[in-house]
Amino acid sequence: MLVTTGRALAYTLLLPLTAGIGLVHLVVVLLSVLTTVNLVGVPMLALSLVAARGLGTVNRRLARALLGARVTDPAPFRPGKGLFRWMGAALVDATGWRAVGHALIRIPAAVLALAAAAGLWGGGLILLVSPVWRLVPDGWPSAALLAPAGLALLLLAPRGLRLALAPERLLAGTLLGMSASETRIRRLEQARAFAVDDAVARLRQVERDLHDGTSARLVTLAMSLGLAREELDLAHHPGHLERARELVGGAHRDAKETVAELRDLIRGILPPALDQGLETALATLAARTPIPVRLHTDLPERPDPSIEVVAYFCATELLANVVRHSGARHAAVDVRGRDGRLTLTVRDDGTGGAVAGAGSGLRGLAARVGAVDGAIDVRSPAGGPTVITVALPFRI
Amino acid sequence: MRIVIAEDAVMLRDGLRMLLTARGRDVVAAVGDGEALRAAVAEHEPDVAVVDVRMPPTHTDEGLQAAIRIRRDHPNVGVLVFSQYIETRYAAQLLADGAHGVGYLLKERVADVSDFLSALDRIAGGETVLDPEVVTQIMGASRRAETLVTLTSRERDVLALMAEGRSNTAIAGALFLSYGSVEKHVSQIFAKLGLPPSDNDHRRVLAVLRHLQA
Secondary structure, three states, rough: HHHHHHHHHHHHHHHHHHHHHHHHHHHHHHHHHHHHHHOOOOHHHHHHHHHHHHHHHHHHHHHHHHHHHOOOOOOOOOOOHHHOOOHHHOOOOOOHHHHHHHHHHHHHHHHHHHHHHHHHHHHHHHHHHHHHHHHOOOOOHHHHHHHHHHHHHHHHHHHHHHHHHHHHHHHHHHHOOOHHHHHHHHHHEEEEEEEEHHHHHHHHHHHHHHHHHHHHHHOOOHHHHHHHHHHHOOOOOOHHHHHHHHHHHHHHHHHHHHHHHHHHHHHHHHOOHHHHHHHHHHHHHHHHHOOOOOEEEEOOEEEOHHHHHHHHHHHHHHHHHHHHHHHHOOOOEEEEEEEEEEEEEEEEOOOOOOOOOOOHHHHHHHHHHOOOOOHHHEEEOOOOOOEEEEEEOOOO | OOOOOEOOOHHHHHHHHHHHHHHOOOOEEOOOOOOHHHHHHHOOOOOOEEOOOOOOOOOOOOOHHHHHHHHOOOOOOOOEEEOOOOOOOHHHHHHHHHHHHEEEEEEHHHHHHHHHHHHHHHHHHHEEEEEEHHHHHHHHOOOHHHHOOOOHHHHHHHHHHHOOOOOOHHHHHHHHHHHHHHHHHHHHHHOOOOOOOOOOOHHHHHHHHHHHHO
């Protein structure tokens, strides 16, 4: 509390400097704009826009450090090579122009904050000491009233200043950070990076499963059969036929296990039941889950196949979590399609406490869902029940 | 013959141990990663180490790296690198320090038990055994490489069998040729690959290596 008040006060006391420099800079920008007619102003304007970026950075950092404003860094300035490219990039640099806008619009906000600080602390102090120094003219209410009023003002000052700084914080957040389109681009870039990494990770997993599982099993199987064949070549000697039968028996068992393992592996890659739609695939999934799962689907039409796949894997992951972590005895899966959105809800009567933090699997799920512009909502109070809702677009 | 097995798939490791023991070989240790393999080799100094390429913790080429170090630190231990896939680059790395007592085979070769056992025996005896698949890949690559285009298809067949560590007599038997004509092919191969005459069989391996490096 004391620290934040100190910071807010420091920010306010710096305002004459920061806002003042901004004002001077605004004049330079204005002059450059006015002189662009005779071309001298063009490089000047470019330079001052790049400078605006710098001022914006200073103001952004101050707002972040002292006001606790949530401002993301905008994309760095990346001009092409050469003077003309550099100037061109600077002249159309949205971040620079927005910083100029900030310097202009913030003036009333800065005045407000300064006035509030002066009024609250200054006024409070004056009132507090007025009985001693006889600052107020005779005939005013007595000191007994003035001093407590001053004290009240001082006590209210921190809250009042914070309120008066709200416009400053808001302006820094909207004009000095990433613009909405930049934020969107950043989000899409992250989603793309995730999608690529995820695809590679899945391929690697499939490769590893085939290499360590199926392939190793088949080699062992071939080895047993190779041994059996050699035993059969010696079948006329006592004992070898029995040995061959034993080996073939083992190989037969291995072959059946390999087929079962391969089936699970295939289902993990892409369940064949999805060809018939989400409903069929989820019914199979519900039936294979070790606890009873009530399934309800209400889809007026089929979503895009890729959305079906995402929804299916969300259900798989969420049900696996239910079985592994929740201690639930029942679960319910609900799928609905409405207004071009698909909602998948998985409920359980377990102990709750699921968090979308690191390593919970929910984070990966959130990224996967985010990659198709979907969203995930986790409600899992300690003690349960847990309700997780995944919202996906119908069409990608 | 004393053997150390390094294979991380438990099923296959147990199967190998069973097979080798049943055929009268002495499996002195069976381990699941490269670190344990080097410890086991240092402790037992076996005749042959059978090494899976991909093992924990990295699951990349752990086994190959361990095999290369074993060949450096224990020159008397034969090494059979045993893998589910063939990379000529791996073969080249393995043979870089010489080709004495080394082999590189696909895992499924174990299905032909006698061939597998004889490969182990030959490696223990200091010979080189390369999987036919290595040779196929080298040949596939060599068709593009200029120096090797000059080999006739018959010479390639002979070189392929040489790479598998077969003797001239065995090659003659396999290709239904006379011993003399195999000899002629072999010296043709040496000449075309620019290997100077010498009275030692090491040239055969050098011929294979020349291909690997092409």
